[in-house]
Amino acid sequence: MGALPGHCQDLLPSESHVLLLRGAALEVWARGAELCRGPSWQQQLHPGEAARPLPLVSHGYVTPRPPFLCPLPPALRAQKLVLGHEHVVLLGCAGTIYTWGCSRHGQLGHGGLEPVSEPRLVEALDGMSMGDVAAGGWHSVSVSEGGDLYVWGWNEAGQLALPSKALAEKRAPATASVSQHEEPCTGQAELKLTHPEAALAAEAADFISIQAFPALLDLPEGSEVSKVSCGSRHTAAVTRTGKLYTWGWGKYGQLGHKDTASSDQPRQVGYFPANGLTVEDVVCGPWNTYISAVEK
Amino acid sequence: MSQPSSPEGLATSSCPTADQVSAGNTLWADIRALLPNTKEDLKLDFSEKVEESVISLLQQARDLLYGAESLCSGSTRETCLQVSEIIIDYSWEKLNIGTWRDVDKDWRRVYSYGCLFKVLCMCNEQGSIADTIRICDMGLLMGASILDNILVRIINVLQKHLTYGKRSAEEDTKEGQRKKIRNDHTTVPSIKSEEAIPRLHCPSLEHFRENYMIPTKPVILEGIVDHWPCMKKWSLDYLRQIAGCRTVPVEVGSRYTDEEWSQTLMTVNDFIDQYIVNKVCYFHIIPELKQDICIPDYCSLGEGEEDNITINAWFGPEGTISPLHQDPQQNFLVQVIGRKYIRLYSPQESENLYPHETQILHNTSQVDVEDPDLVKFPKFERAAFQACILTPGQVLFIPVKYWHYVRSLDVSFSVSFWWL
Numbered sequence: 001m002g003a004l005p006g007h008c009q010d011l012l013p014s015e016s017h018v019l020l021l022r023g024a025a026l027e028v029w030a031r032g033a034e035l036c037r038g039p040s041w042q043q044q045l046h047p048g049e050a051a052r053p054l055p056l057v058s059h060g061y062v063t064p065r066p067p068f069l070c071p072l073p074p075a076l077r078a079q080k081l082v083l084g085h086e087h088v089v090l091l092g093c094a095g096t097i098y099t100w101g102c103s104r105h106g107q108l109g110h111g112g113l114e115p116v117s118e119p120r121l122v123e124a125l126d127g128m129s130m131g132d133v134a135a136g137g138w139h140s141v142s143v144s145e146g147g148d149l150y151v152w153g154w155n156e157a158g159q160l161a162l163p164s165k166a167l168a169e170k171r172a173p174a175t176a177s178v179s180q181h182e183e184p185c186t187g188q189a190e191l192k193l194t195h196p197e198a199a200l201a202a203e204a205a206d207f208i209s210i211q212a213f214p215a216l217l218d219l220p221e222g223s224e225v226s227k228v229s230c231g232s233r234h235t236a237a238v239t240r241t242g243k244l245y246t247w248g249w250g251k252y253g254q255l256g257h258k259d260t261a262s263s264d265q266p267r268q269v270g271y272f273p274a275n276g277l278t279v280e281d282v283v284c285g286p287w288n289t290y291i292s293a294v295e296k
Numbered sequence: 297m298s299q300p301s302s303p304e305g306l307a308t309s310s311c312p313t314a315d316q317v318s319a320g321n322t323l324w325a326d327i328r329a330l331l332p333n334t335k336e337d338l339k340l341d342f343s344e345k346v347e348e349s350v351i352s353l354l355q356q357a358r359d360l361l362y363g364a365e366s367l368c369s370g371s372t373r374e375t376c377l378q379v380s381e382i383i384i385d386y387s388w389e390k391l392n393i394g395t396w397r398d399v400d401k402d403w404r405r406v407y408s409y410g411c412l413f414k415v416l417c418m419c420n421e422q423g424s425i426a427d428t429i430r431i432c433d434m435g436l437l438m439g440a441s442i443l444d445n446i447l448v449r450i451i452n453v454l455q456k457h458l459t460y461g462k463r464s465a466e467e468d469t470k471e472g473q474r475k476k477i478r479n480d481h482t483t484v485p486s487i488k489s490e491e492a493i494p495r496l497h498c499p500s501l502e503h504f505r506e507n508y509m510i511p512t513k514p515v516i517l518e519g520i521v522d523h524w525p526c527m528k529k530w531s532l533d534y535l536r537q538i539a540g541c542r543t544v545p546v547e548v549g550s551r552y553t554d555e556e557w558s559q560t561l562m563t564v565n566d567f568i569d570q571y572i573v574n575k576v577c578y579f580h581i582i583p584e585l586k587q588d589i590c591i592p593d594y595c596s597l598g599e600g601e602e603d604n605i606t607i608n609a610w611f612g613p614e615g616t617i618s619p620l621h622q623d624p625q626q627n628f629l630v631q632v633i634g635r636k637y638i639r640l641y642s643p644q645e646s647e648n649l650y651p652h653e654t655q656i657l658h659n660t661s662q663v664d665v666e667d668p669d670l671v672k673f674p675k676f677e678r679a680a681f682q683a684c685i686l687t688p689g690q691v692l693f694i695p696v697k698y699w700h701y702v703r704s705l706d707v708s709f710s711v712s713f714w715w716l
């Protein structure tokens with residue numbers, strides 16, 4: 001594999017391309033044998049623009065896959081932009097949140113499942129100043145200036161820390177059919193709902209698969225959140241006191257609790273306090289979690 | 297079909313009868329015989345959409361399968377299982393991005409390969425055959441055909457290796473009671489002669505085409521499915537025997553406009569146990585049951601290919617209601633068990649039927665047909681309709697976009713054919 005050029009401030013990789021921010025220009029290099037041939041795509045940036053984290057650039061955002069540069073309305077003054085599998089979340093300079101794309105799992109937070117083609121204000125959060133946003137595969141998270149956490153989108157693996165039917169079923173399989181077999185034979189042909197069945201049915205109403213409006217999520221001990229990041233189907237949050245909480249899909253150990261269980265409740269990652277470490281920041285890959293921590 | 301649920305989020309299937317792996321060696325030999333002879337024959341060709349890293353995982357699983365120890369060694373099996381899980385989980389994500397229509401067929405094939413390798417690992421363990429069948433079914437439901445539909449052939453082998461425990465006499469009594477058709481309290485609607493849908497006995501293709509299909513008029517066809525095996529064979533016992541351990545997608549909830557409506561996956565046994573007496577359902581027909589039905593000859597009058605005909609099984613208790621809605625295809629509704637009260641409204645009446653305004657539900661009326669709110673929906677009263685009570689052996693032709701409302705008067709099993 002050839003070498004990438006020097007003097008890069010930032011980069012975004014994909015399996016097929018690497019997108020580089022070099023000085024006042026964006027470059028895309030195709031991976032593999034073509035790497036030695038130079039950039040396959042370039043774009044000059046407007047000098048003097050306030051430096052913003054990738055993928056935001058002036059008048060748009062970039063991705064390491066074609067078409068590389070996606071325009072944004074110039075009036076939209078953006079502070080941060082994050083991408084899910086099929087949606088976009090934008091944090092405006094005034095602390096407002098805009099979302100657009102697919103909403104089949106409620107990930108846009110506008111209350112419906114219909115797609116939205118242009119940035120639309122998340123009205124439920126209007127009036128609260130947001131400090132950070134994160135996007136998972138099909139869910140979105142925002143943190144207010146005051147450290148409150150809001151979640152919306154798909155909860156199929158508990159990534160919103162709301163009760164997940166799939167996780168509950170895994171914990172207690174087939175309770176309904178067990179109670180049916182134990183039902184005493186009645187004279188009539190009807191099988192009436194037994195009490196345990198009715199209870200299960202009632203519980204079913206409390207499970208949430210899709211949360212189409214932002215919901216406030218309280219962490220244990222009322223902790224205030226400073227940083228948040230999302231993987232494909234999990235979420236990680238750092239509190240102002242340096243604790244790390246994770247929840248959602250855990251099959252590949254991405255929750256950091258020494259097991260592979262998924263969780264629909266925020267759990268603190270005990271590794272850090274156990275080793276005298278304070279967590280400062282978190283970044284999630286699709287199926288993993290990266291932490292920066294310092295000794296207390 | 298809506299988006300699938302999490303692949304590992306299902307509880308272990310519960311076959312009411314015991315299942316055991318009978319002489320594990322025979323099973324593996326039988327399964328192994330279905331696979332291509334050499335590694336090179338198991339081609340892993342995919343478009344550029346499938347990333348190289350995924351292809352190398354597939355190759356790794358294939359290499360382990362055809363390696364010296366194959367999957368009989370604990371450590372190679374464990375590695376292959378891990379690799380299969382990654383392939384399944386990664387492709388599952390792709391299957392859930394965008395609408396189902398937009399999902400690249402190659403990702404569905406990758407998903408099927410993941411299920412295949414996982415199933416091959418499971419066949420080597422002394423594990424539950426029902427669980428192995430479940431993974432095959434996931435590959436069939438969400439994947440796309442690979443290796444000449446190998447997952448179907450694997451299921452056939454697995455089902456032969458299932459041994460059934462003896463059912464106790466008590467279980468049989470319960471089953472007998474559950475099977476009784478409850479129609480003591482059902483209100484059977486009366487139908488005025490001017491509203492009745494006309495009935496024809498075995499009309500010629502030409503007659504049907506000229507007088508009903510082209511002018512889009514509903515009609516009940518009689519005598520055309522008498523020879524179908526399903527008319528004699530289908531019963532709860534038969535369904536359990538043929539399809540008990542198979543996983544099918546099921547709609548739960550009496551009306552899909554209800555808040556509690558959802559789609560889920562479950563085995564036919566679980567479905568019969570939990571829902572047949574109390575809730576509605578439908579499921580995509582599985583190959584084993586397909587043997588007992590045929591495609592009505594009249595479907596050949598359409599322009600579409602036979603492959604594009606969608607066949608669904610509708611199985612539910614008395615009282616199941618499908619709210620008034622229209623479908624974008626022609627429909628033959630074949631009644632096999634039980635009776636259904638059906639009302640039809642012409643598409644010309646659409647304005648009087650108050651369809652929902654959202655995109656997702658604009659083919660569904662807001663009006664409850666047998667208990668309409670005439671204050672909220674005053675025009676409904678003047679909408680003209682035809683009605684019938686569809687009985688076993690009858691086939692109802694529902695022309696494309698014709699509004700239809702259905703209520704089961706008994707435990708009912710119907711098969712619908714959507715064609716164009």
